[in-house]
Amino acid sequence: MAATKIASDYVPNPGYSQADWNAVTDNPEWTADDFRTARPFAEAFPTLGEKLRQSRGSEKERVKIPVTIRLDAAIIDAFKATGEGWQTRMNDVLRDAAARLGPAETKG
Template structure:
């Protein structure tokens, strides 16, 4: 457990001292129920998620881009897809005028 000790900062002995949970048996696992069955309301609230857009402003597409284009936009950090979209919109506006 040397890697876990380095990573988490505590030893097997530390774990044994704070662990008062008995080890689960096959019988315990056989009696186990799914989370959604035990806590249906909580499960429903977690799975609700974001939901569909009421008025979507963008369309999802699959697009293949060259590695150099992806590298260029990704080096700017998060939001690289939005920056690609903004760049393309500028080109479209320029060509339309």
Template sequence: MSKAIDDPENPEWTAADFARARPGSELPEELRAFFPKTRGTQKAPTKIPVSIRLSPEVVDHFRATGPGWQSRIDDILKKAAGL
């Protein structure tokens, strides 16, 4: 078991700290602007997470096309399946 690190600039939260905590959505707008936008949870999941093994060449090829590469693989698999 690891030993807790005593950091006076980042003390361990107490039950009272958790009781006072509020979600970031309740922060004033001028403070929320400092936090990155996140997508949030899906309202209706449309895809199923799976684990698949692909050759490094295939992964490198699609990753090189930039963000959304996994969706592009999904699109090609749909076409190959005739969907």
């Protein structure tokens, strides 16, 4: 078993400060008994485990592309006011508008 970390073991690092190091140095290393009595995440937190299992799977092909766009605050507020799913509703409105524009011209 490795020795317990002490504050004097701190090595300067851009990822964490001396204060960060000091805050976790009292975390004991796991013993064989700790490993023996540990329970799987889904057993220890069944509600959260079920919610994680219900999450969306990986996309087979890229359907949506994340973008950054500047819109009037009033537009965002209006869609947000419709409640959960406002981004999907905004996507639907934009899809309808794009269909009315016609097929995109290929530039070459």
